Amino acid sequence: MSAIHCTLSTFLTSEDLLIAQGNLYGGTTEYIQEIKEKIGFKLLKADLNKPDEIGTVHSNGETYIFGETPSNPDLQCIDLQGLASWADMNNATTIIDNTFATPILQRPLEFGIDYVIHSTTKYLNGHGNALGGAIVTCHKQLLHEKIWKTLKLNGLQANPFDVFLCTQGIKTLALRMNRACANATRIATFLNKHEAVNRVNYPGLKSHKSHNIAQKQMNDYGAMMSFECIGGYDAAKRFTSELEMISITPTLGNLDSLVLHPASMSHINVDREDRLKHGITDGLIRLSVGIEKVEDIMDDIKSALFMNTSS
């Protein structure tokens, strides 16, 4: 969050326009709403895969675009090359939150994106024991002169011990991603065939809306997915409470597999109609697949889902 704050608060003024996708990480959505009221820039929510629908940008100031791909929790992907070339033509600056993909799977700068943000709290550290963020850009001068200044004057640096842990964790990032992606592919295929599951959102599945985009710009499909339990809210709650190995937690990207039930956790304060528009149904479960033995993860899911098929 401090990487996002550092980037956006460095640039945005009351003259500017911020174009953001509707289904950003909850904290980011809330943060943008907060600073919009304080700074007074114009905010436009748009589908970043359809930049032509945004039309001509009439802004007296600068235009910034903020997106996440794959997104949380429905794993929709944004065509980064398409977005970057639209931004180029319209003189807009692009910022992409790359937390779900990590640099192992996706490097937005190579597609022409201006700024990339990571929550190092997730995969980059990977051990769930430190908080931090990163800002990556090819605009080195702006980074050093402007962003660095915001960082320093607002005290947004990560603390040294967390940095130490992250530099340890990041050494195994490639190994961890490799294993987690392989596990995720197996689990997504298994869930997709399961009788207690309605729909699986995983970019690696051909049935997923963003499969083609993901295939084009990612090296692998990641280890995040979501799926809908048949039976809605109660079935999803029953599933999470029956899990024995997998923990229920709002974080993601750890060595261990983790689940979140958005309707009762991350989106509990979001209007039901609003979350339904973004596919966050009552029975939706978000799963962060870890690097455990895949059969162990599958067994835990299987027996927890069994309660839903047997009732």
Ligand SMILES: *Cc1c(COP(=O)(O)O)cnc(C)c1O
């Ligand atoms: C967790 C997360 C954040 C916020 O990161 P913190 O390290 O918790 O501040 C931002 N974006 C995405 C996509 C995330 O998953």
